[in-house]
Amino acid sequence: MVCARLTAAFVAALAVAAPAGSALAANHGPQGLHAFTLRANEPVVHTFSRTPSFAWSPVAGAVTYRFELSTSKNFSDSGIVWSSKGLKSPAVSVPISLPWMTGNPYSLFAHVRAITRRGVTAWSAPFGFNMRWSAVPAPITPAYPGLLRWSTVPGANAYMVWLVDSGKWFSTRSNMADEREYYTFHQDPAYSGVVHWRVRPVRWLYGETENGLPSVSYGPWSPIYSSYNPPFATGPLTDVATVSNVVSDATHTRQHEVMPAFVYRGNTSIWNTTQELYRVEVFTDEDCLNTVFRGAITGAPAYVPRPTGPLGLPTDVTSITAARSTFLPDGTEPDSYTNDYISVKGNESEVSAAPSDGGHTGLPAAQVVKGAKIDLWDSNWSGGRYYWTVMPINAVPATTVTTTLANAALAGDTTITVANGTGIVAGDALKVGSPAGENAVVKSIVGNSITLASGLSALHSAGEDVVRAGGGVTYREAELTQDACASGRRMSFGKSSEPVVTGSAAPFASGLSPEGKLVAAAGARPRFYGQPLVAWQPAAGADQYEVQWSPKLYPWKTAGTQFTWGTSLTLPLSPGTWYYRVRGLDFLMAGSKPQMSWSDPVRLVVTKPRFRVVR
Numbered sequence: 001m002v003c004a005r006l007t008a009a010f011v012a013a014l015a016v017a018a019p020a021g022s023a024l025a026a027n028h029g030p031q032g033l034h035a036f037t038l039r040a041n042e043p044v045v046h047t048f049s050r051t052p053s054f055a056w057s058p059v060a061g062a063v064t065y066r067f068e069l070s071t072s073k074n075f076s077d078s079g080i081v082w083s084s085k086g087l088k089s090p091a092v093s094v095p096i097s098l099p100w101m102t103g104n105p106y107s108l109f110a111h112v113r114a115i116t117r118r119g120v121t122a123w124s125a126p127f128g129f130n131m132r133w134s135a136v137p138a139p140i141t142p143a144y145p146g147l148l149r150w151s152t153v154p155g156a157n158a159y160m161v162w163l164v165d166s167g168k169w170f171s172t173r174s175n176m177a178d179e180r181e182y183y184t185f186h187q188d189p190a191y192s193g194v195v196h197w198r199v200r201p202v203r204w205l206y207g208e209t210e211n212g213l214p215s216v217s218y219g220p221w222s223p224i225y226s227s228y229n230p231p232f233a234t235g236p237l238t239d240v241a242t243v244s245n246v247v248s249d250a251t252h253t254r255q256h257e258v259m260p261a262f263v264y265r266g267n268t269s270i271w272n273t274t275q276e277l278y279r280v281e282v283f284t285d286e287d288c289l290n291t292v293f294r295g296a297i298t299g300a301p302a303y304v305p306r307p308t309g310p311l312g313l314p315t316d317v318t319s320i321t322a323a324r325s326t327f328l329p330d331g332t333e334p335d336s337y338t339n340d341y342i343s344v345k346g347n348e349s350e351v352s353a354a355p356s357d358g359g360h361t362g363l364p365a366a367q368v369v370k371g372a373k374i375d376l377w378d379s380n381w382s383g384g385r386y387y388w389t390v391m392p393i394n395a396v397p398a399t400t401v402t403t404t405l406a407n408a409a410l411a412g413d414t415t416i417t418v419a420n421g422t423g424i425v426a427g428d429a430l431k432v433g434s435p436a437g438e439n440a441v442v443k444s445i446v447g448n449s450i451t452l453a454s455g456l457s458a459l460h461s462a463g464e465d466v467v468r469a470g471g472g473v474t475y476r477e478a479e480l481t482q483d484a485c486a487s488g489r490r491m492s493f494g495k496s497s498e499p500v501v502t503g504s505a506a507p508f509a510s511g512l513s514p515e516g517k518l519v520a521a522a523g524a525r526p527r528f529y530g531q532p533l534v535a536w537q538p539a540a541g542a543d544q545y546e547v548q549w550s551p552k553l554y555p556w557k558t559a560g561t562q563f564t565w566g567t568s569l570t571l572p573l574s575p576g577t578w579y580y581r582v583r584g585l586d587f588l589m590a591g592s593k594p595q596m597s598w599s600d601p602v603r604l605v606v607t608k609p610r611f612r613v614v615r
Helices: 008-013 317-323 481-486
Strands: 034-036 053-055 062-070 080-087 108-116 127-131 147-149 158-163 168-172 176-178 194-204 216-218 225-228 238-243 261-265 277-283 291-294 386-404 415-417 429-432 438-446 449-452 465-477 491-495 509-512 518-520 527-535 544-550 560-564 568-570 576-585 595-598 602-607
Touching (some): 053 527, 147 194, 147 261, 168 176, 238 386, 238 491, 261 386, 277 481, 317 429, 317 465, 386 481, 560 568
Parallel strands (some): 527 602
Antiparallel strands (some): 034 053, 108 127, 158 168, 158 194, 194 216, 194 225, 238 261, 277 291, 277 386, 386 465, 415 449, 429 438, 438 449, 509 527, 527 568, 576 595, 576 602
16 A cells, blocks of 8 residues: 545545544435534534534545435425535534524434445434523613613524503514604603513525525514613703713723614703703714714704604694603604704614625525615724714794793692783693793693693792794704713714634534544634635624635635624635735725624644545
């Protein structure tokens, strides 16, 4: 027996020698088929929250392998979910996202067969497994007024939030939501004091299956949780905190890996006027001149961007009056303006367009994540950062009726007398008092005597203004952003998307060793024969992943790029030293570039096989 270096043509016709105990005759199926998430040598389990990869013991004489994934243990044609042929290594990554589904005992099955020079082996024994959520979302603390937060669920792409009292649900990719429905046009505790809510995880199916599995699956609804809010805080409008898995406040500026929530309090502008509506704005400069994000208009003391869009705000005074006794649905946010009369639109109204090519994968565009452009690009932490403030918003009527109090009115009074009640009717919204005033609703009017729906909250002197707004309404910021920030109402935060984790001491890589054994990387510089399978931890906010490889670390020279919905990929590498890196793509990021941060480059070596030629 002599060792020889073989030509490429000869290599293609021979097999890598299998280790003792794993070689099989050509009429047997491969052994040891199992699923894994990061490394092929993980303990075998049968339940996964996200799509696993698969590996099996190499077969002596195998030239290629064929793999099938099915909802049927018999692998009937109608049950095939995904299949692949021509596999050169005893491991395969699945490029689609499998929905959560369970069976008795299993809902999904995989099998594999080898193609040898002598023919095709039998199929392996089926490997059964389930796709299942691993937890139910639970509230997390600390709590902030107007803000809901819950624990994340592995494998979830989004969450459905059910606001029980308002009879409404919406979807969000974040594990946070504001309570805008409960505060907008009614900030009294009767609406916002206790908020009952439930949440459940959602898993989207990306990529095309062969048998048309459902495009979305759901975990169970959580129990009904209760959010207890204190009375709405009055006084100067003030930024409080920027919240995600970390908290930025007046004493600490921190980096956030996802678009954070914004918490504030108060209702009085720097000009000492009171407003019941607010908008968060984010800037790239500390003078608050260059706006990069403009939130939806709400009445809540917290704001979390929603990909599903803003509330359908009233467009006339009569509708505002009606909104004070109901919950607003989602809809179109009407025209709004800055304090210097520039027309603006919030980011929640800017729906992202799905890439026409399905995100460089050839998939139907309908399967690409859509939604409002509500995420921010990385701010080059720690030198770069964002600045934000909350702006008071004034609902400006097209026409008004102005009169004055004929007599003083005490706190708690439900009847006031005005100098001239002409033009005021039941149901009208009034602003009583000057300069700030308070909101009131007309229950009935006789002459100049007006009965209010609820008592006044403050003392008002004779001669103070009583204003009835009328006609159409436009929404206008009550201050200039530069004035708001100059007054000290400004906070900063950093945002740097979570880098994809490809391994620590050893990369998440598996494949054939140069000796023909199925192995997982055990050190920082693994060596494989043929095409290795690499995996990574999912990144928060990532909808898809981009993988690049280069023959040099620096300067990086991209030799290939692939996009995948999954968290693993088989790299089509030739023999040599290679480096690969992975990053997420966030289709809800503002602008036209959805790229997140690259992982650290990973080094691996692809070797030529070591053969023995028998004479």
